[in-house]
Amino acid sequence: xxxxTARQGTxxxxxxxxxxxxxxxxxxxxxxxxxxxxxxxxxxxxAAACGVSRAGLLHHFPTKESLxxxxxxxxxxxxxxxFFQSGAVTQDGLEYFASMIRLVAHNQANPLIVxxxxxxxxxxxxxxxxxxxYFVTRYERARRQMQSAVDDLARxxxxxxxxxxxxxxxxxxxxxxxxxxxxxxxPDAIDMPGHLRTLLRSLVRVELA
Amino acid sequence: xxxxTARQGTxxxxxxxxxxxxxxxxxxxxxxxxxxxxxxxxxxxxAAACGVSRAGLLHHFPTKESLxxxxxxxxxxxxxxxFFQSGAVTQDGLEYFASMIRLVAHNQANPLIVxxxxxxxxxxxxxxxxxxxYFVTRYERARRQMQSAVDDLARxxxxxxxxxxxxxxxxxxxxxxxxxxxxxxxPDAIDMPGHLRTLLRSLVRVELA
Numbered sequence: 001x002x003x004x005t006a007r008q009g010t011x012x013x014x015x016x017x018x019x020x021x022x023x024x025x026x027x028x029x030x031x032x033x034x035x036x037x038x039x040x041x042x043x044x045x046x047a048a049a050c051g052v053s054r055a056g057l058l059h060h061f062p063t064k065e066s067l068x069x070x071x072x073x074x075x076x077x078x079x080x081x082x083f084f085q086s087g088a089v090t091q092d093g094l095e096y097f098a099s100m101i102r103l104v105a106h107n108q109a110n111p112l113i114v115x116x117x118x119x120x121x122x123x124x125x126x127x128x129x130x131x132x133x134y135f136v137t138r139y140e141r142a143r144r145q146m147q148s149a150v151d152d153l154a155r156x157x158x159x160x161x162x163x164x165x166x167x168x169x170x171x172x173x174x175x176x177x178x179x180x181x182x183x184x185x186x187p188d189a190i191d192m193p194g195h196l197r198t199l200l201r202s203l204v205r206v207e208l209a
Numbered sequence: 210x211x212x213x214t215a216r217q218g219t220x221x222x223x224x225x226x227x228x229x230x231x232x233x234x235x236x237x238x239x240x241x242x243x244x245x246x247x248x249x250x251x252x253x254x255x256a257a258a259c260g261v262s263r264a265g266l267l268h269h270f271p272t273k274e275s276l277x278x279x280x281x282x283x284x285x286x287x288x289x290x291x292f293f294q295s296g297a298v299t300q301d302g303l304e305y306f307a308s309m310i311r312l313v314a315h316n317q318a319n320p321l322i323v324x325x326x327x328x329x330x331x332x333x334x335x336x337x338x339x340x341x342x343y344f345v346t347r348y349e350r351a352r353r354q355m356q357s358a359v360d361d362l363a364r365x366x367x368x369x370x371x372x373x374x375x376x377x378x379x380x381x382x383x384x385x386x387x388x389x390x391x392x393x394x395x396p397d398a399i400d401m402p403g404h405l406r407t408l409l410r411s412l413v414r415v416e417l418a
């Protein structure tokens with residue numbers, strides 16, 4: 001019963017049983033992929049962890065790739081939920097980066113989200129990895145969206161002198177990603193939202209909310 | 210014969226046979242760990258790739274962990290060779306970051322070095338990974354060394370106004386690490402040494418050599 005309560009966030013009790021089971025499998029895979037990677041995670045062990053047979057698992061996810069896809073969708077859903085909690089996508093650069101600091105603070109309270117992203121994104125750099133196209137597209141989109149926010153700051157004269165707007169989105173995304181590795185290895189030494197706020201202070205003229 | 214020639218860099222012909230074989234195994238593991246990760250790499254496949262029996266492989270590396278250790282040592286040796294090519298470790302912040310740009314440019318010409326680091330460092334964030342202690346220590350040392358260079362720039366008044374010296378080393382290491390992922394996924398969209406030079410221009414008052 002304690003398990004069900006703990007899982008209520010992703011699998012409310014009033015869901016049909018199949019839906020609940022599906023959410024439970026995604027949750028187990030989310031954790032496993034972040035801990036041992038996609039390639040090394042075993043469908044048999046995942047089924048056992050969820051208390052379903054291999055056939056039961058394959059009913060919901062006929063291939064390991066389909067489970068990977070569902071996990072990536074779930075991660076994106078969680079990200080969007082926290083990033084855009086204040087409403088629609090903002091065109092305002094200051095609001096964008098204030099939201100980004102909040103998202104990084106939220107992630108710092110949720111190591112599983114951070115592990116999953118760090119492990120899968122680097123694993124997916126291999127030419128034959130099934131998540132490679134997803135991550136290529138995701139980074140292109142992330143750079144485009146963040147660059148719009150940077151360009152908004154540049155237009156409003158809010159970047160400090162000598163800060164080059166072009167390419168700055170790639171830099172900041174890289175910084176956030178790389179900091180996750182250092183934080184996962186030494187959580188007591190690294191405060192991710194604190195580092196992001198301080199770095200932004202050296203690039204942007206006004207204090208972010 | 211073509212194989213031997215291609216491998217001359219790490220295994221010169223005048224080495225004793227055992228040494229050459231050992232270097233060859235390390236090289237194969239270097240590639241495999243960077244492509245599929247440490248956990249997912251198979252000792253049997255590594256042995257086959259080097260044309261040795263499993264017993265032959267175990268003669269040189271009795272455990273997979275001992276091979277991992279040798280691969281990490283080899284990567285560190287290559288890094289040091291290029292980073293400190295100009296002589297001893299520098300106390301000069303400007304020289305340090307100029308060397309760092311050269312190292313990043315060197316790595317951009319050597320995807321295997323970049324893959325190995327990106328894949329192993331994120332895989333090693335798992336609590337039970339044998340390389341976790343190595344990476345924890347390595348990042349602590351890297352932050353300490355780079356922070357000395359940052360502090361040297363701060364003392365000489367070479368940081369731009371509003372740039373906070375404390376913690377900046379962690380930020381720059383994070384940026385370099387994160388950029389590797391974007392570059393591995395989209396090598397044509399990202400120029401790593403170019404990004405590093407531009408970001409440093411926004412933080413440091415003088416142009417780096």
